[in-house]
Amino acid sequence: MNYLKQLLDAPVSLPQKEKPVIIEPLDYNNPYDFNKPHRHDYFEIVLVKSGSGSQVIDFSAYTMSAGQLYAIYPGQVHLMQRSSAQGLLIQFRKDIFRFIQPLQHYHLYFKEQAFTLKPDTFAHFYEVAERIMALIEVKEINTLSAHKIYSYLQILLLSLPELQTQSVTIHQDLVVRFLSLLPDNIRGRKKVSDYCALMGCSLDKLNDACKTSLGKTALKLIHEELLLEIRRMLLLNTLSLKEIAYELNFDSPANFNGFIKAQTGLTPSGLQASILEIYN
Template sequence: MQHKEIKIQAFSESAFHSLGFALQRMEDHYRSTHGKPDVPHRHDYYTILFIEQGEGSHSIDFTEYQIANNTIYFIQPGQMHQVVLMQEPKGWIITFTEEFLIANSIPDKLIRDIYLFNDYGQSPPLPVAERDMPVYRNLIDQMEHFTSSLENYPMEAAGSLIKLFLIQSNNNCSLHKNDNPQLTETTNHILRHFKQLLDRQYADTHKVSDYADALSVTSDYLNKTVKSITGKSAKDHIQSKLIIEAKRALLFSELSNKELAYSLGFEESAHFNNFFKKSTGLTPSEFRLMAHHS
């Protein structure tokens, strides 16, 4: 099948873009596209898929998840994703921009502290217990009501409801982590700042020791702390981040392998090629060719 160009969808292509917030029923979106399978794409805004009923698959940064009832997906700006549905779903698509968060005093710390919008190839859906579904339905009903009927301050109303939605989701997510006695404010702080550093410096250094030094801890402590929360060591996160960024660049850019290797902080393209093949089983050229012809 001929590969279609993978595009970055800007928020201006969404409804209510002047608010930096949009809400759409999944069934309406499905009908408007005549049920055609989604194509891989990225957004420059946050996306939440709240699926009450559905069957199919959802790929986020090259990891495929089976769609199930009563699940929520959280997608960061820049993450590649693709939804393939087997039948008409029931649910909601919630989208909002970074500017929307700022305008509504929703701090960046909240987004980073909660483990909902993840990266580095780990963005699993959040299952919602049946007893919690009325809470979510009520929040979404209010979002729909206020953004469609209020003449004054609809953005502020939506902002308050999004904040409640995220807090409710974080509380549900936290239920899966409360059994871990090592999950303390200190470990949260270290993980949060490690991820911030990694987002900024993944191309500058690939060494755990450099991140540990920046956080004033030992490499061993950083590895163990990160693993106690995420199940992956700091080294694993660094490598996953590099692989994800490499895959994105291979799909979205025209960089040569040598240029890509240099942009990711590899001094030798051969080293990058070996690293990529060890992680994926394919050379960068093979991955690009396969992706563009799939």
């Protein structure tokens, strides 16, 4: 399991750091071993034009087929087997949102991560991606071309929230801000009040927003993110259960064990065995 520690402890960086956006064919020559689980430190949008394959995104398995779009976020555990799948990968870091305001990175955190698009919608997205790719392929990108790249990307990204099955509510912005804070704070913050303090809102307002938008309480969403981080750490298999409990600031190993049992019905070792089986 040493390769898991190497790939997941140190997230894969954007291959061409000097470029704000990278678009590559789905079968491009990765600078890392894509056959093994890895974490990105950037967003990745996958457009599947034809063929088939499979993906595992944070322990959820997907069968790839033509006309699909996938959204992978920084920090997620990802494994993709392309098989015969052809299409495009769109890659960019959070800092690009400085240039495509008012869109913010947290607007891309969706309940669903796999979308099967209508043919005309997919064709539109693919055409926009190809336009960006044509601009990027120019050796020296001038100021006008850079603005075109940002504009095309903004058009594409602004369309993604419309793909969600959840109806848009007046609370959505608050909810997506909350969801975007969870991955970076879950190890040290497990109370709803912690996130209310970060966002400057009341507990009741956040809870009402989460219930209206997602049908879950804020605490339930915190617990789901905490379980996700536990599963990631169990996949690494480099720390003992006691050490993981300590890293995640549980009061005791017993409380850590109790949390896993309550959430999954499994013991920590049973949960770890089920996780390792997914990536075998």
